[in-house]
Amino acid sequence: MWEGLIIINAMYLSAPLQFVINITNKCNLRCLHCFNNSGNDDDITEKELYKLIMNISQLKPYNICFSGGEPLLKKTELINCTRILKQNNVRVSLASNGMLLNKEVIYELAISGVREISISLDGPNKYVHNYLRGDNFAFTETFKNLMLLNNLKIIDFEPTITINKVNIINFEEFVILMIKNNFKKIGIRIILPLGRALNNKDVLMLNYEDIRYISKIVNKYKNDIQIIFNDSINHLLYYRKGESIMREYLNKKVKVIVDRPLCSKHPEHEIYYLLNYGYIPNTISEDGEEVDAYIIGEFQPLEEFEGVVIAIIHRKNDIEDKLVVSKHPHKYSKEQIQALVEFQERFFDSEIIMS
CATH class of the missing domain: 3.90.80.10 (Inorganic pyrophosphatase)
Known part of the structure; x- marks a missing residue:
């Protein structure tokens, strides 16, 4: 299980490899499985945000990932922060639901310095994705913008699925859809009882056998598409039974x-x-x-x-x-x-x- 694992001795690091900054808690969706319970207006001020970015940029981390909420609801601040980080040779990535993207926005992000975007897509069809996202047009808009990113090829991206009890039955179909549309990689998150997901845990939470099924599907298609676990392996350990x-x-x-x-x-x-x-x-x-x-x-x-x-x-x-x-x-x-x-x-x- 250790193949491909890079071990870095912390004594040689002058700063963390990555920071994740929730640039806003506002969101245009109300997802059942949101870890952050996003949707309220409790945000950091612009002054506080720019001060934070200036301080972090001096540490020279490898990457800053902007998340939320939906970070594109604060596109102006996001672009300004990305420019500062680019000037300081800090890589920038973005986690988004993808609904606010268009060709102009993608070019803006690329020019400002965004190197990679993780786009949430929680199923292979509108029924499961829209149910989880609470919006009847979520799948259509998000998938359209994933295809746009794939055609433009100016920012690296990955569709990312948060696997839960609602969509696990569609997981293999999701992987096949990504392969058929020539996507190079996909990201996987495992549902955890945090934020709004905690309120819906009876509907969403997986069991250990579900985790074994996910591993089986990953193993089946790992030579056809790059599959990345986007969150800590602690997400897998969370589901480990007390005994073998x-x-x-x-x-x-x-x-x-x-x-x-x-x-x-x-x-x-x-x-x-x-x-x-x-x-x-x-x-x-x-x-x-x-x-x-x-x-x-x-x-x-x-x-x-x-x-x-x-x-x-x-x-x-x-x-x-x-x-x-x-x-x-x-x-x-x-x-x-x-x-x-x-x-x-x-x-x-x-x-x-x-x-």
């Missing part, structure tokens, strides 16, 4: 394909495998990939192996658990298993679960 969902594998016979044989080196880290380690084909784990397994009781490098799942390694601080497979189901205790897998599990807060 891997219990269904206990005492079952499985086949393991060994991709990290005994004595091989981890492809990314300075770890040598003291056990054969691999995956169970045609399964899906919490990270969207196949379920991983340690093989114990075998002392030669293997290519594949059949055995019984004798234990689960439940990682309390990770999103995926591991299985332990052996031909000797009653030979090993929890303490012995813990000692055998310690070479890798020492990096995690984990516990051994046995039947």
